[in-house]
Amino acid sequence: ERRSGVIIALDASFSMQQSDGKTTRFERALERIDVISERIHIGDPVTLVLLGGENRVVLQNMAYEPGKFRSILQQQVASAASLDLDTVPKRLSELAENMVAHQKEIYIVTDVQMRDWNPRSDLLRNTLMDLGENASIFVVPVLGSAENLVVTSLNFVSGSLRKGTAARYQATVRNCGLTPVSDVEVQCRVDGVQIESKRIPLILPGSSETVSLFVPFHNAGPTRITAEIRGDSLQTDNVRRVVAVVRDRVSVLCVDGSSGDAGRLIIAALLARDDGTQTEDYVVRSVPWLAFPQQDLESVDVVVLANVPEITPDQADQLSRYVRQGSGLVWFAGDQVKIAKWNERSAGHQTDEKEATTPLLPAVIGQLNDSSDALGAGKPLDPSMPDHILCRPLRSLPEDLLSETRFLKRLQVKPAATSFSVLNLAGTDSPILLEHTLGRGHVVMFTTSAEATWNNMALTPVFPMLMQQIVTYLAGREFEHPRVVGDSLSLSYTEQPDASDAVFDTPSDETIAVPVREYRNQYVAMLQHAKEAGFYMARVSVQAPGMPIAVNVDTRESDVECCSEFELRTILEGTDIAIVATENDLVSAIEASRTGRTSWRFFMFAGLVILIVECLFADRLLKKQFSRRQKPAASTNQTEVNQNA
Numbered sequence: 251e252r253r254s255g256v257i258i259a260l261d262a263s264f265s266m267q268q269s270d271g272k273t274t275r276f277e278r279a280l281e282r283i284d285v286i287s288e289r290i291h292i293g294d295p296v297t298l299v300l301l302g303g304e305n306r307v308v309l310q311n312m313a314y315e316p317g318k319f320r321s322i323l324q325q326q327v328a329s330a331a332s333l334d335l336d337t338v339p340k341r342l343s344e345l346a347e348n349m350v351a352h353q354k355e356i357y358i359v360t361d362v363q364m365r366d367w368n369p370r371s372d373l374l375r376n377t378l379m380d381l382g383e384n385a386s387i388f389v390v391p392v393l394g395s396a397e398n399l400v401v402t403s404l405n406f407v408s409g410s411l412r413k414g415t416a417a418r419y420q421a422t423v424r425n426c427g428l429t430p431v432s433d434v435e436v437q438c439r440v441d442g443v444q445i446e447s448k449r450i451p452l453i454l455p456g457s458s459e460t461v462s463l464f465v466p467f468h469n470a471g472p473t474r475i476t477a478e479i480r481g482d483s484l485q486t487d488n489v490r491r492v493v494a495v496v497r498d499r500v501s502v503l504c505v506d507g508s509s510g511d512a513g514r515l516i517i518a519a520l521l522a523r524d525d526g527t528q529t530e531d532y533v534v535r536s537v538p539w540l541a542f543p544q545q546d547l548e549s550v551d552v553v554v555l556a557n558v559p560e561i562t563p564d565q566a567d568q569l570s571r572y573v574r575q576g577s578g579l580v581w582f583a584g585d586q587v588k589i590a591k592w593n594e595r596s597a598g599h600q601t602d603e604k605e606a607t608t609p610l611l612p613a614v615i616g617q618l619n620d621s622s623d624a625l626g627a628g629k630p631l632d633p634s635m636p637d638h639i640l641c642r643p644l645r646s647l648p649e650d651l652l653s654e655t656r657f658l659k660r661l662q663v664k665p666a667a668t669s670f671s672v673l674n675l676a677g678t679d680s681p682i683l684l685e686h687t688l689g690r691g692h693v694v695m696f697t698t699s700a701e702a703t704w705n706n707m708a709l710t711p712v713f714p715m716l717m718q719q720i721v722t723y724l725a726g727r728e729f730e731h732p733r734v735v736g737d738s739l740s741l742s743y744t745e746q747p748d749a750s751d752a753v754f755d756t757p758s759d760e761t762i763a764v765p766v767r768e769y770r771n772q773y774v775a776m777l778q779h780a781k782e783a784g785f786y787m788a789r790v791s792v793q794a795p796g797m798p799i800a801v802n803v804d805t806r807e808s809d810v811e812c813c814s815e816f817e818l819r820t821i822l823e824g825t826d827i828a829i830v831a832t833e834n835d836l837v838s839a840i841e842a843s844r845t846g847r848t849s850w851r852f853f854m855f856a857g858l859v860i861l862i863v864e865c866l867f868a869d870r871l872l873k874k875q876f877s878r879r880q881k882p883a884a885s886t887n888q889t890e891v892n893q894n895a
Contacts, residue, residue, distance in 0.1 A: 254844065255295040255351025256314075257385070258283055259342055261360035261392075262326065263302035263333035264803055265810045268361075268394050268484040276328040279359045279392045283323060285833050286357055286390075289840050290314045297345050298323065301360065303331030303736055304779060305341045311349055330486055330735045330783040332807035335366040339377035346385050354385035355843070362391045362813045365806065367821060379825050386843045387827045390836060391818060396811035397427035397483060399434065402458065404477045404490035408643045408715070410722055411494050412531060413470045417722075420642075421477035421490065422460045425453040426809045438463040439476045470498040472798050474785055487808045491785060491800035492732050499531040500725050503547070504554040507539040507586045512556035512700040515708040520721060522714035547572050551725045556700045557584025560591035570610050574689025574772070578724020581611060583661045584699040589615045612669035612686040612695045616662030621675060628656030628705060631682065631712070632674045639723055640672050640685070640694070643715040655712045657682060659704040660697045669695075683716075689772065690742055694720050732800040739780055739799055741788045743773040749791040751775070757784025757801075761792075 260283065266276040290296060296319065298309040309322060338358070346354055367374060378387060402422045409417030421438070425431050434450040448461040465475055473496050478489040502520060506513035513536030520534045537545060539558050543565070547553065553572070555561075561569070573579050596610035621629045630653040635641040644652065657675060665671060665684055672694075673683040685694045698704045707713045733739060741752045743766070751763040752775030764775045780786065780801045787796035813821065815831045822829065828843070830836040 253291050253294055253351075254353040254355050255297075255311075255349045256286070256290050257297045257299070257342060257345050257349065257354070257356045258286060259299050259301055259338065259356065259358045259360075260326070261302065261333060261358075262300040262306075262328045262331075263807055264328060264330050264486040265333075265363060265484070265807050266328040266361055266392075267486050268398065268810055270394060270483070274328070275361050275392045275394045279361075279390075280323060280326075282359050282390050282392065282833070282836065283357075284320070285836050286840070287314075287316065287319055287323075289837070290319075292316070295349055295351055297349065298326075299341065299345060300326060300329070301338055301358075302329050302333045303781065305337060307345070310345065329781065330803050331781070332735070332804040333360075333363070333366060336373070339374075339381050343381050343384075346381070353844070355388065355840075356381065356385045357388045357390055359390040359392060361394060361810070362389070362818055363807075363809065364811045364813050364817075365809045367813050368817065375822065375825060378822070378827055382826050387825075388836075388839060388843075389818065389822070389827055389829050391812070391815065391829065391831055393812045393814075393831075394810065395427075395483065397429065397431075398487070398808055398810045399431060399453070399479055399482045400424050400426060400484075400487040400805050400808035401436075401477055401479060401490040402805045402808075404475070404492050405642065406492070406494070406639060406722075407462070407646075408719065410500070410532075410718070411467065411496050411726065412500055413467055413496055413498050414531065416464055416466045417494070419463045419465055419475065419477070419492070420460050421448075421463055422458050423450060423453060423479060424458040424805075424808070425455055426811070428455050428811075430454050434459075434479055436461050436463070437478050437480070438465065439478065440465060441474050465494075467494070467496045470496050472496075474798050474800070484808070484810060486783065487803050487805060489783075490732075491783075491802055493785075493798050493800045495726060497531075497551075497725060499533065500552075500721065501550045502534045502552045502554065502721055503545060503550045504534070504536040504556060505539055505542045505545075505558055506536050506556050507558035508556065508584060508701060510536070510538075511702075512582065512584065513537075515700055515702075515713070516554055516556060516717065519708065519714040519717040522718070547577070550577070552578040552580065552721050554580040554582070556582040557586045559586045560588045561595050563595060566595040566610060570607075570688065573610070573691035573693055576690035578691055578721075579610075579693045580720060580724070581693065581695045582700045583615075583697055583704070584701065585703070587615075587661075589617075589661075608668050608686070608688055609666055610688070610693065611666075612684040612693055613663035613665045613681070613697075616664065619660055619662050619680075620658070621660055621680075622658045626658075628658040629675045629677070630657075631655055632676045632678075635673065636670075638670065638672050640683070640716065640719055643719050644673075644712060647711065647715075651711065655705070655707050655710045657698055657705045657707070659699075663695075663697055692724055694724065732802050733780060734802055734804050735781065735783055736779055736804070737801070739777040739786055739788065739801070741775040741790065741797075743775075743790070746773055747790055751791075753789045753792050753794075755787040755789070755796065757782045757786065 267274050294314045295311045296314045300306045402424045404421050407418045407420050421436050432452045436448045437444055438446040446463055450459045453459050473494045475492050476489055482488050504513045504516050517534050593615055633649050669684045669686040671681040671684055674681055751765055754762045754777045764777050766773050766775045783801055783803045786799045789796045818829055828839045830839045
């Protein structure tokens with residue numbers, strides 16, 4: 251009997267949702283699996299695994315029943331996850347080893363995206379060849395068009411996340427296809443209500459275009475913002491989501507360790523876009539360094555330390571707790587800074603025998619460095635900036651205007667492993683601005699001063715743009731950072747909560763309870779591997795108000811161009827992997843594979859026939875030999891009888 255254990259690996263990544271106007275790639279893949287299932291015998295072990303994300307096993311070693319298998323198959327849908335092809339051979343090998351069958355077949359039903367298969371052909375060849383030692387491998391391609399538009403990003407650029415203000419976001423749309431696309435409409439929604447629409451006249455193949463979206467904030471609280479396009483053949487990646495936590499008010503406290511110049515310049519920069527006066531919802535004030543111990547930080551969102559000589563150990567602990575609870579700290583260098591004291595106070599202290607805490611500042615401070623040239627002019631900023639939220643306003647400045655900002659002095663630093671270098675001096679890797687995360691908050695560190703003695707930054711547009719962006723960034727919350735499908739979602743607490751479980755509501759309205767655990771001196775609830783794209787709602791308990799978390803798809807999966815049959819055969823040339831592109835090819839390949847594997851039966855029967863013939867022939871020869879021996883014996887006996895007579 252031509253029986254076999256069958257493993258069906260179905261690509262369920264979101265590229266399989268692309269439609270040709272009639273059916274999706276996923277629906278055509280299900281039709282291919284119907285053809286395969288018709289060749290499975292009742293009772294044979296069958297395994298079904300959905301590729302993408304966690305490579306979820308739906309059925310494992312189920313005794314095949316046509317009706318039950320088809321019912322389970324039709325319930326499957328493509329997910330919002332992307333395919334990690336590197337993990338597939340190992341997963342299939344584990345499933346094959348756990349299957350008890352003399353003959354094994356593995357069918358990989360996929361759209362064979364070019365980004366997955368072609369760049370990794372050597373890796374695929376080796377891993378699939380190893381897999382093919384214990385099973386017959388079939389690749390069943392489900393091809394489709396390469397045309398696809400995707401919203402790759404939605405980023406906050408400038409403005410203020412405060413009630414009664416507006417902010418500028420940028421949405422980027424990429425044409426992953428092979429033909430130009432014209433008249434692309436980008437719609438912006440706030441809490442589900444469309445507030446703006448922009449049109450992109452033309453997007454060339456392989457190119458991206460960006461539009462600015464202005465979002466007004468009429469109410470305080472968490473705000474869900476989306477940028478979306480329509481009319482595309484793959485809808486999953488047509489929307490990008492972010493969350494903005496809009497505040498009723500923002501309070502900034504500047505602690506000035508100099509004669510007062512640093513505080514005045516910082517206040518002027520933060521109020522540069524207003525009429526120069528403060529309001530109830532935006533308070534910026536400066537106090538002398540010696541008055542810092544009397545300040546109540548409970549109502550302050552961002553603390554700026556400018557040229558502060560030193561802090562006490564108690565103040566270092568106070569600032570560390572302040573940032574860890576979700577607030578922000580800005581540190582400026584200056585002539586009054588006592589380097590040794592700051593390095594000692596900001597260093598992380600040992601919390602137990604194994605683990606040390608993150609230091610307060612993003613870097614260890616070194617000696618003062620002169621950055622001026624022979625003519626006394628300082629070095630400008632490096633115009634090639636990273637894609638960091640603090641850099642985005644500066645990236646819109648012309649390079650000649652950016653180069654007007656010059657730095658004469660700076661402190662040498664040794665960045666911590668947790669830090670990120672945001673701005674550097676031109677032509678060097680010397681950081682001017684660093685930042686790192688500390689608990690739920692952030693610390694931003696300038697290696698230069700806020701005063702005009704070390705640089706002319708306060709006299710250029712760079713300083714107000716940068717300071718306003720820093721305050722907006724530091725006054726934010728961790729919920730504002732979007733996640734990607736497959737990431738873990740966390741809800742952190744400043745104190746031990748009353749409830750033992752947190753609650754996450756998924757975009758499909760499923761409620762998941764997650765236990766709260768203690769981790770690194772704080773309490774965290776962690777939802778492992780977000781499976782859907784959309785807005786999750788995190789709550790400390792069932793009755794508590796929720797905080798939205800934006801989860802987007804991984805846009806690397808949006809490049810949906812498929813390998814042609816010829817390209818796929820070239821990639822897998824020299825292997826025993828069968829590529830079956832049509833239904834007829836699939837049926838023929840299955841029959842040929844099983845016939846080839848069962849040819850041992852023919853040779854066994856042929857051997858038995860030869861053995862039987864050989865036995866009969868040997869028996870006949872033995873009988874003849876026995877007959878010949880009997881005849882001489884009979885003649886001798888007759889002679890003896892005659893003689894006796």
